[in-house]
Amino acid sequence: MAEAVADIGLIGLAVMGQNLILNMNDHGFTVCAYNRTTSKVDAFLENEAKGTNIVGAHSVQELCAKLKRPRKVVLLVKAGSAVDAFIDQLLPYMEEGDIIIDGGNSHFPDSIRRTEELQKKGILFVGSGVSGGEEGARYGPSLMPGGNPAAWESIKPIFQAIAAKADGEPCCDWVGETGAGHYVKMVHNEYGDMQLISEVYQIMHEGLDLTHDEMAEVFTEWNKGDLDSFLIEITRDILKYKDEDGSALVTKIRDTAGQKGTGKWTGIDSLDRGIPVTLIGEAVYARCLSSLKDERVRASKILEGPKNKKYSGDKKAFVDQLGQALYAAKIVSYAQGFMLMRQAAKDNNWKLNNAGIALMWRGGCIIRSAFLGKIKDAYTNNPELENLLFDPFFQEATAKAQDAWRNVIAQAVILGIPTPALSTALNFYDGLRHEMLPANLLQAQRDYFGAHTYERLDAPGTWVHTNWTGKGGRVAASTYDA
Ligand code: 6PG
Numbered sequence: 444m445a446e447a448v449a450d451i452g453l454i455g456l457a458v459m460g461q462n463l464i465l466n467m468n469d470h471g472f473t474v475c476a477y478n479r480t481t482s483k484v485d486a487f488l489e490n491e492a493k494g495t496n497i498v499g500a501h502s503v504q505e506l507c508a509k510l511k512r513p514r515k516v517v518l519l520v521k522a523g524s525a526v527d528a529f530i531d532q533l534l535p536y537m538e539e540g541d542i543i544i545d546g547g548n549s550h551f552p553d554s555i556r557r558t559e560e561l562q563k564k565g566i567l568f569v570g571s572g573v574s575g576g577e578e579g580a581r582y583g584p585s586l587m588p589g590g591n592p593a594a595w596e597s598i599k600p601i602f603q604a605i606a607a608k609a610d611g612e613p614c615c616d617w618v619g620e621t622g623a624g625h626y627v628k629m630v631h632n633e634y635g636d637m638q639l640i641s642e643v644y645q646i647m648h649e650g651l652d653l654t655h656d657e658m659a660e661v662f663t664e665w666n667k668g669d670l671d672s673f674l675i676e677i678t679r680d681i682l683k684y685k686d687e688d689g690s691a692l693v694t695k696i697r698d699t700a701g702q703k704g705t706g707k708w709t710g711i712d713s714l715d716r717g718i719p720v721t722l723i724g725e726a727v728y729a730r731c732l733s734s735l736k737d738e739r740v741r742a743s744k745i746l747e748g749p750k751n752k753k754y755s756g757d758k759k760a761f762v763d764q765l766g767q768a769l770y771a772a773k774i775v776s777y778a779q780g781f782m783l784m785r786q787a788a789k790d791n792n793w794k795l796n797n798a799g800i801a802l803m804w805r806g807g808c809i810i811r812s813a814f815l816g817k818i819k820d821a822y823t824n825n826p827e828l829e830n831l832l833f834d835p836f837f838q839e840a841t842a843k844a845q846d847a848w849r850n851v852i853a854q855a856v857i858l859g860i861p862t863p864a865l866s867t868a869l870n871f872y873d874g875l876r877h878e879m880l881p882a883n884l885l886q887a888q889r890d891y892f893g894a895h896t897y898e899r900l901d902a903p904g905t906w907v908h909t910n911w912t913g914k915g916g917r918v919a920a921s922t923y924d925a
Pocket of ligand 1: 573574575631701702703706808809
């Protein structure tokens, strides 16, 4: 019988798994590594893990035997059936109080189900969002664990030690019950930020004719101010990167975006909950439109655009406005994300700590930015904040940026440059700040053609039907809402 020497086990030795193991080892934890193809375990021990305290296992049984109690096993395998298959393999060798942690990009309903099913068997399940790519896994990811709260005390020292730190605090805290960790990871997705940055790039490239080196300069400057973030930083480096012939490599990349699904999940979930997360929705659709390359090529030859395709004003001043538009739209994007999480928390009975979430995203992950520190402050000052845009800092920031933001979108429309995310952010902002929207007319139309009834402003709670034409009946349709 193998000796129980390891503090934690990890299954799945792809690059994320290997790096997470090395990270845990660096922090003084003994890790036992296992992989279905066991030759990978041997190769890992002989190479990357050589000279460390890392141990290996050639079967799930051996892995479990080598773990101290309560056993803790991290799964870093493909989301979906592979997670369930490994859970099934682990169960015969686990005991009450042992912990299974799924660190993959699992869909949160699966994590809700797994937490509940395993609880019945006395096993504590944790679904943890892990963000930050290979580099993050190795030197400090953002970790968003949720699931069975009884697991937190045992995994907390390991998780908080290996996580990124922002202002000395770990970018990892307990998110909430059942699927809350994977939910928060899902809403944390870089789609909105990436789309906004890409739209600004297209305006600078196409409308202002800036060279890639000039654009890299702009991003360098932006990274020193409010927009300071990992994605601005890597965009700067990407724009500077030259291909062998000396031209910017980015210009040689086929303009069709891939996606693995978390943005789509967020969009679908926002529709299900009735929360307008329009920015991520548009970001997903923008990726879809980008992949219709052949159709776009044909359209580019036959569909008319504006005659004037170049901005003729002061480019430097316009670039400054672009930065302000980007900042304001990003604020809206995060306001929408927090609105969605608030609704999901209500629906699932999760007690989400918004300031803690902002801190978890402050470092280690793809969306890490100085700006998240401001969000943390907003929710620390007022944990019951109804909307991020109501926080005095963000209220003022959007007020200050709005003229520039409006001008950028107006100019982009005139030049025929698409700005789905920048524009939807402004439309959301304008919609939110309208006490009265034209839904009164919409309700009238619904009542006109379908007798769906409407509520009178002067008699709240009173639903009436009007016989608009004098010809219809007086019977209202039965109401149902999606
Ligand atoms: C992270 C990222 C990451 C992302 C994948 C797939 O936080 O590290 O969010 O988990 O989901 O890189 O992204 P795509 O959907 O663009 O393929």
